[in-house]
Amino acid sequence: MESLFDLSLINSTLRMMAPLLLAGLGGAICSRVGVFNVGLDGLMLMGAFLGIAANAYTNNVWLAILIAIIGTTIFSALYGYMMIDLQANMIVTGIAMNFLSIGMTTFALRTIFDVQGAYYNNEMQGLPVWEIPVIDSIPLVGNLLSGQSPIVYLGIVCTILMYIFFKKSVAGSHFDAVGINPTAAKSQGIKVRRIQYLAVLISGILCALAGAQLSLGQVTMFSENMTAGRGFIALVATMLGQSNPIGVFLSSGLFGFTEAISIRLQGLNVPTNFTLMLPYVITILAMFIFKDKNQLSALKNSAGSSR
Secondary structure (H helix, E strand, O other): OOOOOOHHHHHHHHHHHHHHHHHHHHHHHHHHOOOOOOOHHHHHHHHHHHHHHHHHHHOOHHHHHHHHHHHHHHHHHHHHHHHHHOOOOHHHHHHHHHHHHHHHHHHHHHHHOOOOOEEEOOOOOOOOOEOOHHHHOOOOHHHHHOOEOHHHHHHHHHHHHHHHHHHHOHHHHHHHHHHHOHHHHHHOOOOHHHHHHHHHHHHHHHHHHHHHHHHHHHOOEEEOOOOOOHHHHHHHHHHHOOOOHHHHHHHHHHHHHHHHHHHHHHOOOOOHHHHHHHHHHHHHHHHHHOOOHHHHHHHHHHHHOOO
């Protein structure tokens, strides 16, 4: 039992929760403006593939992340156009974009790298591990917080900045106004369509970073459908956190902890099928217990647009 619960488990939890946190923040900012973003998983998968493909050709991990952000943002803009301009059903559009992303990345994997299943190059350099100078020297705390990829720390920074944005800024109140009542917001001169597009594009950027963490920060490889439903777990984390950045951080930490525990259990002769299903079981239970009013409002809006 001591080998299951130790201090390094928290370090693993931070690493596992980073993709969920970033994607969950993307879902939160969308729900704030009345957009139910079911396409988080597809956006994450696109970011993961573009990151690994760009890194393979440029041999520059930072340029690869930039290309992943640009490509995923374009993909999210297409998603936003269908939801905002064409008024397509958000759930149907999101599921369609998820399947489109799976098909595109699988086809590109076989076309570009001429492999099936997964691409791996042991000479490829992934994201570096940052040892924080001051924190690293503090007993216990250094082992818990230091030694993560830059995207893990960026996720924490994004959580704080988004919290301040919604709580302290006028622009944040405009986002909330659009989500609560877009007609009233428009009557006050708020650019509803512009804000919704901005939220979807920011969500694309965050999901690109989440995908890059999966393919460049954890394993330095890409496999078909490697997100394995993490985008949907991030969506539940958004609902569990009530679309509040701090709440999303805590709920992502819960799911990250569950995933870290499931990996530990594999080393204790626990059946693999049980350990693999554990994060998803917790996700389903959380989905039944907790409800997000912002997400429910966005769901009602999506039900009203069935084109």
